[in-house]
Amino acid sequence: MKIDWFTVIAQIINFMVLMWLLKRFLYKPILASIDERETKIKNQLLDAESQKKEAAQAKDEFNHKNEIFNKEKDELMQKAASEAKIEGDTLKENARKEAIALKQKLEKAFTEDQAIKNNDMAKRIGNEVLDIARKALTDLSSASLEAQTLAVFLKRIHELKDTEKVNFSEALKGGEPILVQSAFALSTNQQTSIEKTVKELLKTENSFEFKTQPELINGIEILANGYKLSWSISDYLKSFEENAETAKGLN
Incomplete structure (x- = not known):
């Protein structure tokens, strides 16, 4: 059997041209599209990982600030309660001293004269002392x-x-x-x-x-x-x- 070399060479050339056309207009766009999609997916995964890290960092920061806030709040409450106790003890002690002084004045007035006039005077003195105490405590009020x-x-x-x-x-x-x-x-x-x-x-x-x-x-x-x-x-x-x-x- 005689080989037709012209036909063989022509088919080889046609095959090479076909391969070039497929590579140029089919395989390259498909591969490029695949590469582009793969890159996009990788970027999305990287963005998701970054957002996850940022969220975790924000959560840790919030928890830290919340702990600091609670600690400062407790310290302020304890300090305020302590100061209020001291202030209250001082006021009670002053009131006690004033009560003793008033009682002594009343006892002296009753001893000197049990008359109604002196009783009324003692009551008036007591009311005046109370009014003075109320006014003084009101004036001492502050933030x-x-x-x-x-x-x-x-x-x-x-x-x-x-x-x-x-x-x-x-x-x-x-x-x-x-x-x-x-x-x-x-x-x-x-x-x-x-x-x-x-x-x-x-x-x-x-x-x-x-x-x-x-x-x-x-x-x-x-x-x-x-x-x-x-x-x-x-x-x-x-x-x-x-x-x-x-x-x-x-x-």
Whole structure:
């Protein structure tokens, strides 16, 4: 059999041309598309990994800041409570000394003359002393003392006995607003602190109403459906006034 070399060479050339055309117009675009898609997927994976690392870093930073905030808050609360205790002890000691001095004056007046005139005079002296004490304590009120008063009041809420908690919770069952009265205007943060403390302690969703009551003399009280929880300097003065009245009756 005779080989037709012209045909063989022509077919070889045709095959090479076909291979070149396939490579040029088919394989290259497909390979380029595959490479492009592979690169895109790699970039997406790298972006996802980067975002994951950033999210983890942000979470760690948030937790760290939260820990610092809680630590600083606890330190401030402890400091405020300590300062409030010192301030309260000082006020109680001063009130005690004033009560002793007043009692001595009353005893002297009753000893000298048991007449009604002298009794009225002793009562007037006692009222004047109380008025002076109220005015002096009101004039001494300051932002620092108000903050300490709030800290002591919150501490008192936290230290409620179980029976007091039960009574407080029973008073809130009607759903009526909780009235908070204070001798000074409470800031938004101070109001939030009271609300948060009561809600966390008693698990209640009652609304709150805040009013200013200067008669409390640097104090705060909570009223809810007959239940009352308070702390104020006026409580000490009232106790002092009752003791003075009792002392007069004994004489």
